[in-house]
Amino acid sequence: MAQWEAVIGLEVHVELKTNTKLFCNSSTEFGGDPNTHVCPICLGMPGTMPVLNKRVVEYAVKAGLALNCRINRYSTFDRKNYFYPDVPKNWQTSQNYLPIASKGYLDIEVNGSSKRIGIHHLHMEEDAGKLVHQGTIISSPYSLVDYNRAAVPLIEIVSEPDIRTPEEARAYLEKLKAIIQYTGISDCKMEEGSLRCDANISIRPRGSDEFNTKTEIKNMNSFRALQRALEYEIERQIDVVEDGGEVVSETRTWDEDKGVTLSMREKLQSQDYRCFPEPDLPPIVLEEKWVEEIKAGLPELPDARKARYVDRYGLPAYDAEVLTLTKETSDYFEEVLEHYPQAKTVSNWIMGDFSRLMNENNLEISDSSVSPVQLADLLKLIDKGTISGKIAKTVLEEMVKTGKDPVKIVEEKGLVQITDEGEISRIIDEVLANNPKSVADYRSGKTKAMGFLVGQTMKATKGKANPELVNKLLKEKLQ
Numbered sequence: 001m002a003q004w005e006a007v008i009g010l011e012v013h014v015e016l017k018t019n020t021k022l023f024c025n026s027s028t029e030f031g032g033d034p035n036t037h038v039c040p041i042c043l044g045m046p047g048t049m050p051v052l053n054k055r056v057v058e059y060a061v062k063a064g065l066a067l068n069c070r071i072n073r074y075s076t077f078d079r080k081n082y083f084y085p086d087v088p089k090n091w092q093t094s095q096n097y098l099p100i101a102s103k104g105y106l107d108i109e110v111n112g113s114s115k116r117i118g119i120h121h122l123h124m125e126e127d128a129g130k131l132v133h134q135g136t137i138i139s140s141p142y143s144l145v146d147y148n149r150a151a152v153p154l155i156e157i158v159s160e161p162d163i164r165t166p167e168e169a170r171a172y173l174e175k176l177k178a179i180i181q182y183t184g185i186s187d188c189k190m191e192e193g194s195l196r197c198d199a200n201i202s203i204r205p206r207g208s209d210e211f212n213t214k215t216e217i218k219n220m221n222s223f224r225a226l227q228r229a230l231e232y233e234i235e236r237q238i239d240v241v242e243d244g245g246e247v248v249s250e251t252r253t254w255d256e257d258k259g260v261t262l263s264m265r266e267k268l269q270s271q272d273y274r275c276f277p278e279p280d281l282p283p284i285v286l287e288e289k290w291v292e293e294i295k296a297g298l299p300e301l302p303d304a305r306k307a308r309y310v311d312r313y314g315l316p317a318y319d320a321e322v323l324t325l326t327k328e329t330s331d332y333f334e335e336v337l338e339h340y341p342q343a344k345t346v347s348n349w350i351m352g353d354f355s356r357l358m359n360e361n362n363l364e365i366s367d368s369s370v371s372p373v374q375l376a377d378l379l380k381l382i383d384k385g386t387i388s389g390k391i392a393k394t395v396l397e398e399m400v401k402t403g404k405d406p407v408k409i410v411e412e413k414g415l416v417q418i419t420d421e422g423e424i425s426r427i428i429d430e431v432l433a434n435n436p437k438s439v440a441d442y443r444s445g446k447t448k449a450m451g452f453l454v455g456q457t458m459k460a461t462k463g464k465a466n467p468e469l470v471n472k473l474l475k476e477k478l479q
């Protein structure tokens with residue numbers, strides 16, 4: 001591996017959150033009975049005429065601006081011809097020659113250093129329908145086709161081949177998803193297919209600037225799948241070359257269960273699609289004023305928020321990066337701050353225990369039953385000395401489970417911190433009497449024994465003793 005490096009480019013398809021399709025009024029709603037969100041236009045009936053959905057253009061411009069692209073004032077649609085049963089017209093309407101936006105970039109953060117990845121271009125196109133099989137595509141005696149998704153609007157974002165490692169690819173996709181989500185033009189749900197990623201990948205000797213034969217991997221529907229697929233494919237290509245073979249230009253698919261990429265078909269070259277300008281749609285000519293309006297309406301994007309968190313709240317860059325990676329987390333963080341204005345404490349809790357509990361319960365922060373006000377209330381209880389930080393973790397677990405207020409949980413479970421010196425002192429006396437060996441160890445200079453005695457005291461109080469008082473009193477008694 002050391003003498004090889006990978007050259008990776010990503011193509012990301014984003015389904016736009018419009019109510020209607022790209023060229024007709026059919027609904028774009030996810031799900032629905034097969035072939036209920038269709039009309040003669042999206043079914044490609046002869047004699048129908050497409051009418052461009054203005055909202056799609058607006059969203060594509062929005063994405064282009066958010067990704068630092070040049071917005072092309074003149075762009076066109078083309079027909080990309082191929083036969084496939086889920087594309088009823090036998091061509092896909094796309095922007096092959098003059099896309100709506102080009103020459104952008106986004107910045108990623110990997111292992112503490114920042115890197116800029118170029119975006120070659122961004123174009124609009126229509127989605128395909130879906131084939132449904134009994135069992136697998138090979139064993140099924142028939143194919144059924146559902147055109148609900150046919151002609152749902154997509155944008156495709158094509159990166160420059162600037163990505164060198166699977167970690168960088170993952171960071172790029174995470175950042176891209178964050179930016180798109182902030183703009184509100186898509187819900188970016190990878191599991192529902194509204195964000196999909198293909199990767200082009202080749203290898204070359206480290207330090208070389210040649211571009212070798214690449215393969216394309218399709219079918220990656222999570223960040224983890226993308227990273228694993230690329231790791232596998234890099235190793236595979238190195239093995240092929242080191243064994244004296246040649247990498248062939250082909251389309252491969254990622255098999256999540258087996259953890260391998262598999263060959264699907266030889267890769268079609270773009271000339272194989274016989275692209276030509278779409279005769280039924282006029283060129284898109286954008287007015288300067290409209291583009292300016294869209295630009296003025298852009299929300300604060302992840303990088304700007306990140307900078308604000310560092311400047312205004314004094315958060316470490318790492319915290320700011322993690323908190324802004326999804327809009328939900330970032331919005332949540334800011335709402336907690338309104339009720340409990342100590343940024344670093346809030347950040348520690350959100351990035352630490354709260355995130356862990358969300359992951360364990362397979363929840364998104366926005367679906368959680370813990371409101372920002374409730375999290376703020378929990379932190380206030382620690383400050384007031386009502387509960388210790390340790391007990392607060394238990395309370396938070398209960399909050400995630402039940403959605404109850406922290407004050408109520410503390411009351412019901414009798415978790416109020418013991419701050420009475422007399423009571424703690426009595427408990428310590430018992431602990432010391434029961435652990436004479438540790439006491440002797442401590443007095444003979446083995447200071448580690450202190451930790452054990454603190455632990456025993458906390459255990460005896462079910463974690464409710466004020467830890468500072470326990471430490472103070474123990475030290476006094478052991479002298």
Ligand SMILES: [Zn+2]
Binds near residue numbers: 026038040042043
């Ligand atoms: Zn339609």
